[in-house]
Amino acid sequence: xxxxxxxxxxxxxxxxxxxxxxxxxxxxxxxxxxxxxxxxxxxxxxxxxxxxxxxxxxxxxxxxxxxxxxxxxxxxxxxxxxxxxxxxxxxxxxxxxxxxxxxxxxxxxxxxxxxxxxxxxxxxxxxxxxxxxxxxxxxxxxxxxxxxxxxxxxxxxxxxxxxxxxxxxxxxxxxxxxxxxxxxxxxxxxxxxxxxxxxxxxxxxxxxxxxxxxxxxxxx
Amino acid sequence: xxxxxxxxxxxxxxxxxxxxxxxxxxxxxxxxxxxxxxxxxxxxxxxxxxxxxxxxxxxxxxxxxxxxxxxxxxxxxxxxxxxxxxxxxxxxxxxxxxxxxxxxxxxxxxxxxxxxxxxxxxxxxxxxxxxxxxxxxxxxxxxxxxxxxxxxxxxxxxxxxxxxxxxxxxxxxxxxxxxxxxxxxxxxxxxxxxxxxxxxxxxxxxxxxxxxxxxxxxxx
DNA sequence: TTGCAATTCAAACAGTTGTATGAAACTATC
DNA sequence: GATAGTTTCATACAACTGTTTGAATTGCAA
Numbered sequence: 001x002x003x004x005x006x007x008x009x010x011x012x013x014x015x016x017x018x019x020x021x022x023x024x025x026x027x028x029x030x031x032x033x034x035x036x037x038x039x040x041x042x043x044x045x046x047x048x049x050x051x052x053x054x055x056x057x058x059x060x061x062x063x064x065x066x067x068x069x070x071x072x073x074x075x076x077x078x079x080x081x082x083x084x085x086x087x088x089x090x091x092x093x094x095x096x097x098x099x100x101x102x103x104x105x106x107x108x109x110x111x112x113x114x115x116x117x118x119x120x121x122x123x124x125x126x127x128x129x130x131x132x133x134x135x136x137x138x139x140x141x142x143x144x145x146x147x148x149x150x151x152x153x154x155x156x157x158x159x160x161x162x163x164x165x166x167x168x169x170x171x172x173x174x175x176x177x178x179x180x181x182x183x184x185x186x187x188x189x190x191x192x193x194x195x196x197x198x199x200x201x202x203x204x205x206x207x208x209x210x211x212x213x214x215x216x217x218x219x220x
Numbered sequence: 221x222x223x224x225x226x227x228x229x230x231x232x233x234x235x236x237x238x239x240x241x242x243x244x245x246x247x248x249x250x251x252x253x254x255x256x257x258x259x260x261x262x263x264x265x266x267x268x269x270x271x272x273x274x275x276x277x278x279x280x281x282x283x284x285x286x287x288x289x290x291x292x293x294x295x296x297x298x299x300x301x302x303x304x305x306x307x308x309x310x311x312x313x314x315x316x317x318x319x320x321x322x323x324x325x326x327x328x329x330x331x332x333x334x335x336x337x338x339x340x341x342x343x344x345x346x347x348x349x350x351x352x353x354x355x356x357x358x359x360x361x362x363x364x365x366x367x368x369x370x371x372x373x374x375x376x377x378x379x380x381x382x383x384x385x386x387x388x389x390x391x392x393x394x395x396x397x398x399x400x401x402x403x404x405x406x407x408x409x410x411x412x413x414x415x416x417x418x419x420x421x422x423x424x425x426x427x428x429x430x431x432x433x434x435x436x437x438x439x440x
Numbered sequence: 441t442t443g444c445a446a447t448t449c450a451a452a453c454a455g456t457t458g459t460a461t462g463a464a465a466c467t468a469t470c
Numbered sequence: 471g472a473t474a475g476t477t478t479c480a481t482a483c484a485a486c487t488g489t490t491t492g493a494a495t496t497g498c499a500a
Contacts, residue, residue, distance in 0.1 A: 037478085037479095038478055038480080039479085039480090039481095040479070040480090040481095041477085041479090044477075045477095
């Protein structure tokens with residue numbers, strides 16, 4: 001299939017530009033200029049702009065998902081089919097957080113691209129994200145095996161909250177740094193992971209009824 | 221000042237269209253068609269498209285923030301300057317959740333607009349959101365008064381996680397419903413509020429050191 | 441009614457966007 | 471080294487965008 005040089009130059013340039021400036025104001029002309037190729041090359045190699053974006057996103061999220069499942073599988077095998085809930089949650093949020101946080105200067109283009117994809121939401125990426133449900137179901141299954149006494153509803157809410165904390169922290173990392181005047185150190189990724197996992201674990205293991213009741217009383 | 225009819229017709233039409241179809245593919249021509257006014261009216265009354273969007277968003281978020289502060293102030297006065305952490309958190313996430321969730325058929329255009337604004341992220345709205353930090357600081361202050369033994373870092377992380385759970389649940393409410401096959405009832409807003417408040421409270425009150433240590437052990 | 445300002449309108453503008461075209465330049469195979 | 475297939479290129483295209491313009495219309499005060 002020839003040199004492929006143009007193709008990968010486009011991919012690299014697009015990822016860099018999207019990561020830096022967002023999807024909103026990066027045009028095909030910006031990309032081909034950065035890549036040093038002709039304007040028509042994008043449509044020739046990828047079909048359309050949307051397919052280029054989709055290919056970028058699919059590549060990166062497949063990598064993340066593979067890493068997640070690898071950690072999950074390892075944990076379940078070690079525990080004979082049942083992994084501790086902390087380890088499952090860590091497998092769920094760890095790869096994403098590690099990929100997207102950390103000192104800015106050592107943050108990869110791929111990571112910055114994924115942050116963008118998480119902040120801005122463009123149609124081709126949204127379509128792909130919708131297919132992620134099957135992947136999450138695997139985690140829900142592992143969590144149910146780990147906490148067999150827990151109701152499905154609680155499992156799903158715990159999963160939801162774990163993802164919420166991870167993604168929101170990534171999306172709003174800048175604001176949290178500013179709000180806390182630098183006291184919250186987003187570069188210490190392992191501390192962030194530990195915090196998210198810790199809270200999500202509490203959410204899943206604490207006596208739900210009491211907590212809920214207490215909270216409802218407070219509402220009065 | 222005149223009739224103001226055109227102005228408010230534009231506002232209503234824009235809110236409706238943005239709520240339904242998102243910012244991405246609603247043009248000024250769509251808006252004026254829906255409002256039944258001339259194309260130039262938007263620029264005449266608002267200056268530019270971005271200022272129209274900004275006015276919509278500012279109006280709505282001022283209303284939400286006022287409601288939040290009202291609840292917070294009432295709680296602190298009742299407690300003689302110190303409100304229980306649950307009540308503070310409820311004042312923080314309650315208005316937003318109540319505004320954006322609930323049965324779809326009784327969900328206001330305003331609420332659906334704010335969901336959009338939370339999912340998609342367009343420049344004029346992003347600029348305004350950045351000014352929200354002062355507002356959050358007031359909550360951080362109340363939380364510090366409520367939990368004087370807690371470190372600032374923990375306070376900010378708790379605040380971050382509370383907002384994370386609320387916003388993510390709004391943003392991904394559709395996906396959570398699908399993932400849980402309807403088992404998680406997003407229409408029961410008070411249950412959602414209770415869950416978020418409950419988990420956030422645990423995050424803020426649980427013995428951080430132990431939880432963190434346990435979580436770090438699990439990482440090995 | 442007259443006059444003046446505020447508002448509405450149709451039309452055009454200027455810019456940008458992603459995509460398509462067809463010729464030119466390559467590359468590898470025979 | 472001719473040929474067929476792939477890849478590049480300059481250029482044009484068609485559509486759509488937000489915004490501006492200047493004339494027409496309206497509403498209101500004198």
